[in-house]
Amino acid sequence: MTVLTLTDVSKSYRRTQVLRPISFELRPGELVALTGPSGSGKSTLLMIAGGWETPDTGSVTPGSLLPDVPLARMPWQHLGFVPQSIGLFDQLTVADNLALAARTGGNADLAKLLETLDLAKFADRLPTEISRGEQQRAAVGRALATAPTLVLADEPTSHQDRTHAEVVLARLRTAADEGAAVLVASHDPLLAAHTDRTISLTGAGH
Incomplete structure (x- = not known):
């Protein structure tokens, strides 16, 4: 069973190829690391996987677990x-940012989510009133607020200290253990301890 299948997807901008053809499947219950140096196409691949960019070649096919x-x-x-x-959303509190996402469906326990991301004490603050790292954890919480089928995360620990990087990665691991397919693009060496497998992009042919 698959959540998403990418087949020979590639992308170029202004005649420069930023993502060479690549194929893989994402399955429920797994956390997959997407690694590679800057410029190897990690963010582009996430945007293609989410449907916000159209690949120049290949296809992206949702599995039966997605509408x-x-x-x-x-x-x-x-x-x-x-x-x-x-x-x-700067005009909404941290809790309200999560609640807004949760209104679209899903059954995540928002109070528990805030607690596990070490955000409970900031729940009533606006994003402008907390640190960049705390904002980033709130963005992780918002992504998980509906207990989604597919989670795509682009450098989700880039503003975290080591302790909070582990908090974020552990919560993404929990999302996979609860049945989501989770794809994380990151340079963070801590990610390896939480993943089921790794997809490596080199930028020079992968």
Whole structure:
């Protein structure tokens, strides 16, 4: 059973190939690391996997666990995304950012999610009132607020100290253990201890 299948997807910008053809499947219950140096196409691949970029070649096929709709229109209860830009709503509290996502469906325990991400004490604060690392953990919480089928995370520990990087990775591991397919693009060496397998991009042919 698969959640998502990518077949020979590639991408170029302005005649420069940023992602060479690659194929793989994402299955429920696994956390997959996406590694490679800067410029190897990790973020581009995540955007293609989520339906926000169209590959120049190849295809992206949702499995039977996802609705039969274009990926770019996939409801939040099926697709959770942690962008590098974080992208919280500044006018909403941390708790309300998670609650807004949760309104689309799903059954995640938001109080427990805030607690496990060490955010409970910041629940009533605005994003501008907390640190960048805390904002990033809130973005992880928002992505997981609906207990989605597919989770895509782009460098989700880049603003974390070692302790909180472990907190984030452990929570993503829990999401996989609960049945999600989780794809994490990261340079963080701590990720290896939490993953089921690794997809490596080299930028020079993978």
